[in-house]
Amino acid sequence: MLKEPxxxxxxxxxxxxxxxxxxxxxxxxxxxxxxxLAILADEGVASVTFYQCTLCRACRVVCPVGHDPAGERIxxxxxxxxxxxxxxxxxxxxxxxxxxxxxxxxxxxxxxxLTCC
Amino acid sequence: xxxxxxxxTLVGPENVSASLEDRLVYGRDASRLRGExxxxxxxxxxxxVVALVEWARAEAVDLVPRGAGTGLCGGATPQRSxxxxxxxxxxxxxxxxxxxxxxxxxxxxxxxxxxxxALAGLFLPVIPGSHRSxxxxxxxxxxxxxxxxxxxxxxxxxxxxxxxxxxxxxxxRLSGDALNHAAGREGVTGFITEATVRLAPLPRxxxxxxxxxxxxxxxxAQRRRWLVPELTALEYLNRHAAAALxxxxxxxxxxxxxxxxxxxxxxxxxxxxxxxxxxxxPVLAASGRWLIEDPQVEEDNLVALLSWLDAEQIPAFGHLGxxxxxxxxxxxxxxxxxLYELVAGWGGQVSGEHGIGLKKKAWTxxxxxxxxxxxxxxxxPQGLIxxxxxx
Ligand SMILES: Cc1cc2nc3c(=O)[nH]c(=O)nc-3n(C[C@H](O)[C@H](O)[C@H](O)COP(=O)(O)OP(=O)(O)OC[C@H]3O[C@@H](n4cnc5c(N)ncnc54)[C@H](O)[C@@H]3O)c2cc1C
Ligand code: SF4
Ligand code: SF4
Numbered sequence: 001m002l003k004e005p006x007x008x009x010x011x012x013x014x015x016x017x018x019x020x021x022x023x024x025x026x027x028x029x030x031x032x033x034x035x036x037l038a039i040l041a042d043e044g045v046a047s048v049t050f051y052q053c054t055l056c057r058a059c060r061v062v063c064p065v066g067h068d069p070a071g072e073r074i075x076x077x078x079x080x081x082x083x084x085x086x087x088x089x090x091x092x093x094x095x096x097x098x099x100x101x102x103x104x105x106x107x108x109x110x111x112x113x114l115t116c117c
Numbered sequence: 118x119x120x121x122x123x124x125x126t127l128v129g130p131e132n133v134s135a136s137l138e139d140r141l142v143y144g145r146d147a148s149r150l151r152g153e154x155x156x157x158x159x160x161x162x163x164x165x166v167v168a169l170v171e172w173a174r175a176e177a178v179d180l181v182p183r184g185a186g187t188g189l190c191g192g193a194t195p196q197r198s199x200x201x202x203x204x205x206x207x208x209x210x211x212x213x214x215x216x217x218x219x220x221x222x223x224x225x226x227x228x229x230x231x232x233x234x235a236l237a238g239l240f241l242p243v244i245p246g247s248h249r250s251x252x253x254x255x256x257x258x259x260x261x262x263x264x265x266x267x268x269x270x271x272x273x274x275x276x277x278x279x280x281x282x283x284x285x286x287x288x289x290r291l292s293g294d295a296l297n298h299a300a301g302r303e304g305v306t307g308f309i310t311e312a313t314v315r316l317a318p319l320p321r322x323x324x325x326x327x328x329x330x331x332x333x334x335x336x337x338a339q340r341r342r343w344l345v346p347e348l349t350a351l352e353y354l355n356r357h358a359a360a361a362l363x364x365x366x367x368x369x370x371x372x373x374x375x376x377x378x379x380x381x382x383x384x385x386x387x388x389x390x391x392x393x394x395x396x397x398x399p400v401l402a403a404s405g406r407w408l409i410e411d412p413q414v415e416e417d418n419l420v421a422l423l424s425w426l427d428a429e430q431i432p433a434f435g436h437l438g439x440x441x442x443x444x445x446x447x448x449x450x451x452x453x454x455x456l457y458e459l460v461a462g463w464g465g466q467v468s469g470e471h472g473i474g475l476k477k478k479a480w481t482x483x484x485x486x487x488x489x490x491x492x493x494x495x496x497x498p499q500g501l502i503x504x505x506x507x508x
Binding site: 012013014015016017018019020028029030031035036039040043045047049062063064065 | 136137138139141142143145146147149159185186187202204205207224226228229247249250395396397398399400402403407
């Protein structure tokens, strides 16, 4: 049942950032909103949900208390706990081995270009 | 154990979840109470809400309606319940520019609607501080007021009709006096799935006056002078709240007019002032003062209320045009009880706009509880929807 309310210094869970998050705008599911991610981080849940954050930091811009989703750091911790998506695992392995995220290139092949939005 | 597989066949497998992550995040709303969520469903159409209620009746699972989860009194906090998140009911079904009305689904976000309406020179003028996220369904359920209440009143004043799915799965179209069976009832009578709302013309002009005062008495004298027909907002910050925003630590009044009466007229400066004002509660909450109250008192008692809060060094702000004040406390502050004793003595309201939810049940009276029980007997005799809220 109801537990005592606790302090969450990082995010005060007001929900004012929901509608700027590109992932929330598509999925409309609290878990994949800045507030949802902050709650999961607060609860210490290692989840693949953190890979669904684009790290765009739009939430940081509108958050009245300047909460930073700290996406890269959290993702590092999640990887350290062995929770990883297949795509992430392959990408990291390729970067380490071939110096690009896509894997081995044929003779003369130009690497695909990584583009931003 | 409830049969989630059968619910998935009714609303689609991707619209039901009992994952640890979903249960955790839907256990909370902006009230920061922590409840227990058993599962979540995201109806995609109003008809799926009917199917969900019928399923819940068969399974004897209680349901919690949820909009954007920005409510501050635990109305959307589950207590071993399934949360029905209406955030995917986002259709703006029609806009009648001539008649100035719109038909929308409950999950439509106020800001999204108003951005669409701006093209036609219209807006829904009830603007809570949470306007960027709050849903129309949640705003009707809480009878939200907000920044422009002094001019435009509360949400109920702008609702023409609501479609309500009650605890027996029946669909009602409520209008006139019957609107009160859904508006301001915080979901205890059922799910608002759609609504027809009235719209207002967008003001052609806006200006703001921002003034600091030596004390609350001087501020209230200015309040009376600013209560003119062009006034669209009248916001108060006591010196403790002003200091939290980095403003001079004196009581402030921010008045907005739909004329050139105010000295601040540049749209960018006006937007920046409203941005700071919208962020005031989050800033106070981040400093540990996240228990926000919302008493409402008559004009005659404002000076006593504001002076008491100031003397107790409690940061407070609010919609002074309509007598709603938001003192912000740290948890377990015994002065909250003292505050409500004072407010009751003055014949004021425990909740001017946020609602009762779970947090304020202790402050309601017998007449209110009897009224809610009567409504429950008609709309939700099995006590399936928002169990334990309001009374
Ligand atoms: C920073 C901040 C500022 C705020 N400023 C204001 C303000 O100025 N004025 C004001 O009035 N409020 C304010 N609020 C409170 C809150 O935003 C309002 O109460 C708002 O109307 C809640 O809308 P929601 O969609 O988030 O509803 P939720 O929080 O999801 O739900 C609120 C209640 O309504 C019920 N409910 C939600 N949707 C439905 C539905 N479709 N059918 C039936 N019941 C439903 C829920 O069960 C719950 O009891 C503020 C909140 C924050 C965090
Ligand atoms: S950084 Fe992540 S959580 Fe924040 S808005 Fe971007 S996608 Fe959403
Ligand atoms: S990240 Fe900021 S805006 Fe979003 S819920 Fe937390 S405190 Fe509110």
